[in-house]
Amino acid sequence: MLHRLTLPAGTQNGKEAMAAVLRSVHAANAARHPVELVVADHGGGIQFLIDCPLVLRSLLLVHLLDSFPGAKLERVDDDLLRSANNRKMQCVLLRPDLDFEYLRRDSDRYDPMTAVLSLLKQNRSSSSHARIAIRLRPAHDRRYRWAKRSQYVSDGRCVSKMLQVKLVRGLVHHQRSFRWLSAILARCFVFGGSATPQKESKVYDCLFETQLTIQVETQAPGSADAQERVSDIVGGFSLFGSNDNRWAVAAVGNERPVGHAGLLSPEEIALMWHPVDDAVQVAKLHRLESVEVEPPITLPSAGRHSRLTPLGRTAYRKDSRLVGLPIETLRRHVYVTGKTGVGKSSLMLSMMTANMRDNYGVALIDPHGDLYLDAVAQTPKRRTNDLILFDPGSNQQLVPFNPLDVSGGIDRGRIADGVLSAFVKVFGLDAASAPRLLHIFRNALYTLVEQPEATLIGINRLLTDAQYRKTAVARVTNPAVREFWHGEFGRWHERDRAQFLASLQNKLGAFLSNRQLQLVLGQPKSGFNLRHVMDDGGILLCNLSKGRLGEDSANLLGALLLSSLQLAGESRADIPEAERRDFICYVDELQNYSTTALATSLSEARKYRAPLFVLANQYREQLAPELRSAIVGNCGSLVTFQVGSEDAPFWSRHFGGSVTPEGLMTMPKFHAVANILIDGMPSGPMTIKTLPPPKAIAEKVKKLKRQALRQFARPRAELEEKTDALFR
Template identity: 40%
Template sequence: MVNNNEISPFAVTSFRGHEKVFGIKDDDRRRHMYLIGKTGMGKSNTIEHMAIYDIQHNRGVAVVDPHGESVEKIIKFVPKSRINDVVYFNPADLNYPIAFNVLEKVSPEYRHLVSSGLLGVFKKIWADSWGPRLEYVLNNAIMALLEYPGSTLLGIMRILTDKIFRKKVISKITDPVVKSFWINEFSKYPDRFQAEAIAPIQNKVGRFLSSSMMRNIVGQIKSSIDLRSIMDDKKIFLLNLSKGRIGEDNSALLGAMIITKLQLAAMSRVDIPEEQRNDFYLYVDEFQNFATESFVNILSEARKYRLNLILAHQYILQLDEKVAAGIFGNIGTICSFRVGAEDAEFLEKEFEPRFMQNDLVNLPKFHMYLKLMIDGISSEPFSAKGIAPLPIPGESQEVVDKIIKITRERYTTKKDIIEDKISRWSGVMDVEEEDKEKKVDRSWPKERSNLDANINSPSSSQSPKVQAICDNCGAETVLNFEPDPRKPIYCKKCLKDIKEKRINSSRPAARPNSNIPRKEISLAEAFKKQPVDFKNRSRPSPGGAG
């Protein structure tokens, strides 16, 4: 049974020289928390303290950190009893990428949320060069891929340039508006207009996908992390999206995609009664990097699904106008550290008459003014101080090493394997491999293809089973042989079609009149030696007939 009155401490208040730690009830945390203040004023320290408290009290937690420092500190406080609960998502661990496919298994009613979330972060990153035509084409590309099995973000580039792949995707589209766009509109664009329409998308989306780090994460068909399971089982999801290691744009894109999928995972909890939903606490530091217009939906709907947000950033102008309105309209607890003059003017409306603009700009470090949600009602503003940073445990490095090892074993695949799969999916073969094939000694027996191996595969008891992805339809299949990475792989259904086509096409066509003897003539007889009059367009026919 959930105790809604359990208190999570996060600050200290002082009265007549006596300091007392205070906190917020679990039920009030469901109305979310918002922290604002200049850099270095204590926001991250408050987030770290609250997240560590939740972790040590067996709660479900996700921390999205665009700097990486808070996550690297929080992970050191994980109790040994909870090491197996941690999923440490570190894109900078290049040799062991975690699979995260934002397009995987999205219910029809939520597809527009994924599309708007992706478009929102793309628009945020390229605000200066964003246009309506780019958004229109990109939205239809994403909506189409959401209906095609085995799609990833890599498909965005392919659906725009590969006519065969586009035809396969169109055959799976059920949305009449999206299907009409690809059949009746895009396919009828003149080549020049089509090239102009897709060039901005290739330039922008291609920038992300050209990075092997991003490609190896978002290009895998099946995600290795189940966000719904993480929420329901009260696991610990730590995202180290350090801008310095993976780049600012990559950090923003990954963070926005994961937050969108967390929202979808939370909304899917509609299949269980509200009182049985475990609280899950989502901490987002510097959240302006991930805050798109679709973020307003999370703020307004997350409470009923027990997704509780703790958001922090530096100043209000970092936010879109709609997002800012959504925050101050839905947030229960507001904590203000020292802010600039413009923010103080805005926040004064929340804290007056107790605290005025001058008070907000002169707060000492680690001090805050806050309006605390108490039993569903916002309190009068009061002052407090953040709890002092906790000392690092002595065995912290041993814990961190174990967590990284377990995460690699359970949730990652080696880089070489992923890159090979993506190359085969893209239809790309290294020049070296092509050269090897050209240099094969033809006196040796012809090497058996994956198609032949599928047709004549031995019994399952004699060969190991190998998991693979069909290169034709993207479905998962099991092989009874070790596939050749240079050759395509097919599932049973596609194999049957390919086999029939190969057998039919292998039958030699009848050659009419093949038994009629032909008269052999010389070249001189075939072409009569006479000058050709180029002014006269007619030419002499072979054999001299004019």
């Protein structure tokens, strides 16, 4: 049975581990079944192959996987090593000069296998392929006896050195007549040898009868290229010789030659055939595309949970079970990280598709627009009336959004704080760098939320129009806010006041002068009520494409939406927990919108069942330190795609020793390492492959958009008229 051994990046101590495997095989293979170790230039890459009988398959599988964590041993076609009818083969059989002397057993500063693999891959002609085959089986007892006799003769004194050398070679000859003749002559001419070799001698080691064959296939018989490749590889094997023992060519032929097997120890064989370390830079060396980590025995299943949100399928050998998250796990949030283009958005789309199909409330904040369009296409037809499309970059109808709208019953002060945190995120400010600016802005927002039909567009008027400010302050019920305007603000000199307000006006003007933001944020009533969306299980899809809105404007809208979602979720404290409908919020490129309140919301949103966050970004340094800690501490499920060199060590430590930094950095597209909650407890890391999303239907998308705009959007001309009135 032919098997291919493939290892992930990060393999270390390959020689020592392979020697241990060979010793285990030697001890368990009392029937002396032959095993063949092959390194082949095949299929555009260099592959490690093992040909073993069925009775040894389980033994090899156990020991190889124990010695090389993450290795993959898979059955391949036995014809892989057979020559095609129209191809000719040139073969060379190598054997050690002496059975009782060691060849090279260790590497000093470099791995000699590097040179052999480099020669093996030199496929200068597309018509030739090379391979190295090491056929071995535990040595018979008589081979040990003849090796001891050879060593006795080699250590003794002889009347002629030339005769002694010939006698030693005769004792290891493959023909019995030569061996017996040499043994008889040795009794007559060799004296003084030790009848009992030293314990450190090779003949006391566990040995294999080994045939090493170098084979090159070619379409042209007698090809010079094939002969040259054979000669190069034979020369490369001189690196495995020692001062006491070297390789010799035992046979040459167009078919695989049959010759006398030499005796080799596990260390000698392992040095010639072992999975090489990452330091060995050989092109076309076949490695696992990704790390493979064994999943837990029990995974959430449809039988135990009525509705599952799929992550993908396990990617461990032949195990391909569905990995899904029940709603109890989603209530503890999900964090997805990885480089751009590795499959984060595809994973989120698959999850959203399942959530919409299962009648959950869903929100999406997308900074690019592609995920938004895909999510629209996956909306079930029966949920058309639940769909809200918030696309502030549109040139036609727009859905207004007023973050200062208090009609939802949320505390006015909380609304003002949420808006402030969004602007602080976008401005990049803190209390230490701009205390006075934040002080003025906070009191302005506290004042604005108490005005009838207040919008963010009116904040500039509040700061510059004294008569309007006087009227607005008269409506304020908070005595501290009134005291600020009447006392502190009123005592400032006009010159100082202008200077203090200039910085805030400049920052606000950069956003509020954007025409699209004016139309969206300048309406007294929002086109949708977030509290109602959550309670009724609506679908809110937000397209915050930076290409149409501008980066800063898109980030501000996203931060305002995220803050409003958090406040709407917390406002559900007025209804019993059993009546709170689960609402899942997907946020792509989290770093653009993460406010300081998000860290707190990760620990509290589970109580209100909204919003249950599925957060995604590319690397940890994009996030504030307190948010990084909150994600690791409060997100119950973590999914890591391919990451960079800075993040790989952290996630490797987080997942445990079975996931190496190298494995995380070489993870292929649509593969990830996941650690989810199962019955409230972490499952441990497992490798998954995400599911492909279903195909979209273009006609269906047009109908969904038309219906959603009819329900929640307003004509652009109407919005322009109301917005322009605010500037008169």
